[in-house]
Amino acid sequence: MRRADARSNRDRLVAAAREAFASAGLEVPMREVARRAGVGVATLYRHFPTRTELVATVLVERVEECGVRMRRALDDPDAWRALSGTVREFADRQVHDRVLNEALLGPSEFAAAFQVERREHARALDVLVARARAAGVLRDGVDVDDVRAGLLAIASLRRLPAETSARVIGRVAGLVLAGIRA
Amino acid sequence: MRRADARSNRDRLVAAAREAFASAGLEVPMREVARRAGVGVATLYRHFPTRTELVATVLVERVEECGVRMRRALDDPDAWRALSGTVREFADRQVHDRVLNEALLGPSEFAAAFQVERREHARALDVLVARARAAGVLRDGVDVDDVRAGLLAIASLRRLPAETSARVIGRVAGLVLAGIRA
């Protein structure tokens, strides 16, 4: 990538991929990403030798963003607000960016690229749930696996058509929160 | 289908399709269904001109079975037991037969073939929820759309790998029930 045009094409590809993934899901054809970026498929493949690498590249930035929010939640002194806010943010992301959670939950082919982040995320969730339980705001018997199952359920609603998914996801998030609260 | 061998092949195809759909999901290739039935693809296509018709044929029997259970729930004098039992049965079906709910919920390509059943199902759920609310066992503000969203969430967990889905679905069902109960 010694030439300036190559770098600019790379940037346009990443931007096009981010946009395409967010709006059409992770399974948009490579041709479509190239088309949106206004380049040929060969150019796309020169910068990202496989589909997986393109997805991983787009996802790292989102995952980092996500880590920031998690750390902010950990700083919240109100244990219930921290946990419920995390669940709601997660649901929101599902609505506006149908891609991200695939990297953090679910046995996705991209999971391998984010092992470290996934573990960090899981540990943060452990802490949030433990603190909520210590604060007595959780229903008896609820554990972190329940919360994780709830998040997974929200995440798997991503495949619904966009018009209905926002409404359904919102309701499910409310149900999950009501279901774990004391 | 004037010949006996044709009828027997048809039966074998339906059996193979039911088995294949239940274990591998609705998207198994037609070739694979034909292979399991021990016939050629042309035979499969002669009996079921499109993939959709095959799926619909396999699903009707399940859907009817489902209607029976719904009617049984409507007869239950205990409103909470009727509703929660329905949710749990729904979750169970998701675990053991990853196909059925696609026909009853969700904007699937097969929805059209089951309009009547879907409407009946929806009305029965309306009644179950209305009775549960009248009995005072529902949390304030919970309506039938919340329950439907919960069912949809359970249904969309179907794509998880079989080992984990049973556990996750069970937990989500518990969460949903806890989330709607007073």
Next chain:
DNA sequence: TCGGAAACGGAGCAGCCGTTCCGCTGTGGG
């Protein structure tokens, strides 16, 4: 028994997909 229609099997078609090849283009160091 026998012959024609019914039913069959599997190669083949069209249309997706991710990925690669290769001849041309246009950038930028000398």
Next chain:
DNA sequence: CCCACAGCGGAACGGCTGCTCCGTTTCCGA
């Protein structure tokens, strides 16, 4: 300014899918 070569576009490949065509086999009534 100029031309080597990094970088490009898009046709093409291989592999998947749902679905069709057609030569061959098999049933079954007369």
